[in-house]
Amino acid sequence: MTRPVLQPVVVGAGPAGIRAAQTLAAHGLRPIVIDEAARAGGQIYRRPPAHFKRTPQRLYGTEAGRAIAVHAAIDDLQDRIDHRPDSLVWSAQDQQLDVLHGPTQTTRTVPYGQLIVATGATDRVLPVPGWTLPGVYTLGGAQVALKFQGCAIGSRVVFMGTGPLLYLVAYQYAKAGVKVAAVLDTARFVDQLAAVPAMLRQPAVFAKGVTYIAWLRAHGVALRSGARPVRILGEERVRSVVWAEGGREHTIDCDAVGFGYALRSETQLADLLGCRFAYAPMHRAHLPERDAAGRSSVPGVYLAGDGAGIMGADAAEWAGELTALTLLADHSVGVDTQRARVLQQKLEKLSGFRAGLERAFPFPEDWAAQAPDELVVCRCENVTAGELRRAVADSGADEMNRLKALTRVGMGRCQGRMCGVAAAEILAHATGQPVQQVGRFRGQAPIKPIPIHLLRPADEEVAA
Amino acid sequence: MSLGAAQPLLRRVAETQRAPVSFTLDGRPLQALEGDTVLTAVLTQSAQLRRNEFSGEPRAGFCLMGACQDCWIVTADGARLRACSTFIAPGMALLSEVPA
Numbered sequence: 001m002t003r004p005v006l007q008p009v010v011v012g013a014g015p016a017g018i019r020a021a022q023t024l025a026a027h028g029l030r031p032i033v034i035d036e037a038a039r040a041g042g043q044i045y046r047r048p049p050a051h052f053k054r055t056p057q058r059l060y061g062t063e064a065g066r067a068i069a070v071h072a073a074i075d076d077l078q079d080r081i082d083h084r085p086d087s088l089v090w091s092a093q094d095q096q097l098d099v100l101h102g103p104t105q106t107t108r109t110v111p112y113g114q115l116i117v118a119t120g121a122t123d124r125v126l127p128v129p130g131w132t133l134p135g136v137y138t139l140g141g142a143q144v145a146l147k148f149q150g151c152a153i154g155s156r157v158v159f160m161g162t163g164p165l166l167y168l169v170a171y172q173y174a175k176a177g178v179k180v181a182a183v184l185d186t187a188r189f190v191d192q193l194a195a196v197p198a199m200l201r202q203p204a205v206f207a208k209g210v211t212y213i214a215w216l217r218a219h220g221v222a223l224r225s226g227a228r229p230v231r232i233l234g235e236e237r238v239r240s241v242v243w244a245e246g247g248r249e250h251t252i253d254c255d256a257v258g259f260g261y262a263l264r265s266e267t268q269l270a271d272l273l274g275c276r277f278a279y280a281p282m283h284r285a286h287l288p289e290r291d292a293a294g295r296s297s298v299p300g301v302y303l304a305g306d307g308a309g310i311m312g313a314d315a316a317e318w319a320g321e322l323t324a325l326t327l328l329a330d331h332s333v334g335v336d337t338q339r340a341r342v343l344q345q346k347l348e349k350l351s352g353f354r355a356g357l358e359r360a361f362p363f364p365e366d367w368a369a370q371a372p373d374e375l376v377v378c379r380c381e382n383v384t385a386g387e388l389r390r391a392v393a394d395s396g397a398d399e400m401n402r403l404k405a406l407t408r409v410g411m412g413r414c415q416g417r418m419c420g421v422a423a424a425e426i427l428a429h430a431t432g433q434p435v436q437q438v439g440r441f442r443g444q445a446p447i448k449p450i451p452i453h454l455l456r457p458a459d460e461e462v463a464a
Numbered sequence: 465m466s467l468g469a470a471q472p473l474l475r476r477v478a479e480t481q482r483a484p485v486s487f488t489l490d491g492r493p494l495q496a497l498e499g500d501t502v503l504t505a506v507l508t509q510s511a512q513l514r515r516n517e518f519s520g521e522p523r524a525g526f527c528l529m530g531a532c533q534d535c536w537i538v539t540a541d542g543a544r545l546r547a548c549s550t551f552i553a554p555g556m557a558l559l560s561e562v563p564a
Contacts, residue, residue, distance in 0.1 A: 140527065152477050
């Protein structure tokens with residue numbers, strides 16, 4: 001009996017992709033690892049350029065140990081994998097990926113036998129009037145500025161929205177000596193109290209969250225819960241934030257804003273690959289289906305980490321290893337099945353904690369009802385909430401791709417990554433449907449902008 | 465607080481002991497630091513990367529991780545760069561007053 005030829009490719013070199021690659025390499029394979037970043041690590045463990053001097057303790061704080069371990073794993077693998085940094089997978093079909101190499105601006109096709117999709121996540125954004133002003137960034141973006149570039153997004157910063165990242169980023173900024181003008185959480189204190197029992201399933205993670213909040217409070221940072229962002233004011237750049245609490249509006253001066261509402265999965269590649277999607281109520285999103293071992297609905301395509309549902313960095317590491325073991329076992333390679341079972345159990349155990357997080361930082365379900373008509377929902381094409389509502393009223397749009405065709409929402413360069421969540425909420429509210437009924441933007445190649453001359457057909461091996 | 469568009473958006477709080485890199489922004493000669501992205505190089509000296517082609521309003525990026533595509537900037541020779549994920553290089557000539 002001959003072993004079928006294995007030709008695995010891993011897309012994404014964050015915690016999930018790195019552990020997947022490490023596991024494949026440990027079984028004698030040489031996976032191709034394609035990653036958009038110049039240095040592997042992903043977003044949460046994003047590494048600054050090599051000549052930067054800060055220690056991991058300063059960069060990653062309480063997560064330094066994990067970051068060091070993940071970085072060491074990929075560094076140790078360099079001669080056993082085919083690592084392709086600065087490389088964007090922009091299309092996929094017929095067992096091959098189209099990959100743009102950024103520095104040389106060349107594209108080539110990369111065939112694969114099996115694929116582990118570990119594309120990660122970005123901030124989940126619910127816009128507020130003024131969010132396109134210079135000085136307004138996502139929470140993740142604010143963190144990237146600090147970790148990756150040693151820069152703060154301003155000198156007097158308001159952080160707002162909700163989710164664990166809200167307090168973490170505020171804490172990191174305050175520690176770096178930046179004035180945090182306020183932390184405005186849409187979640188109410190009672191939400192956080194009610195979530196405590198579920199959160200205590202991961203006591204160490206829970207304790208870290210409590211520590212950040214306590215530290216901020218002890219250092220005089222204004223923390224407001226049940227706070228609704230109303231608008232960001234300024235001409236040409238941020239000047240202040242207006243927020244409301246119990247019907248009363250307040251204004252805080254600031255020169256920068258970081259905001260977000262937890263994270264959303266990067267699902268475009270799974271979509272192009274033909275993976276079946278389903279609505280996941282806890283994530284309030286349509287996500288590619290994966291079984292408990294990491295298989296997608298498409299044979300040979302596996303899903304690991306936050307790209308198929310937000311479970312966090314620790315879960316991403318476990319899922320990366322688990323999907324690689326699944327891939328190997330599916331192709332008759334002997335693996336430690338006990339280890340696979342342990343990983344699966346760890347992931348299952350985490351789901352209770354994950355539900356607790358959702359309770360502590362609930363999605364603000366009244367967001368669409370509060371969004372004014374003049375709010376720019378799509379920052380690429382400058383489409384407003386009022387235009388979306390008019391398309392519903394005038395043309396009867398009741399599905400996301402119809403709404404896109406009518407208004408251009410989600411048709412811009414970001415392909416709905418920043419506006420998709422908000423557009424779905426507006427559409428659901430305007431049509432009186434639950435959000436799962438309005439569908440999702442279909443992914444389309446190229447999944448990120450590429451130079452147009454590279455789009456011609458048959459450009460196999462164009463690359464240097 | 466009223467900062468003008470001429471004042472920088474980003475503030476360096478660490479890693480300031482790096483070699484300088486010369487570039488130009490709208491014709492002005494400026495210096496960044498080695499390892500800066502184009503976004504960092506520009507926004508530590510100014511408050512915008514481009515203007516939105518529909519609203520004409522200034523933009524300065526948003527997600528800083530290659531997803532939002534709001535930080536494109538044009539070069540004097542007409543190329544477009546995604547500023548958050550392109551490193552500054554000596555001699556780059558960037559234009560921030562036009563749509564990218």
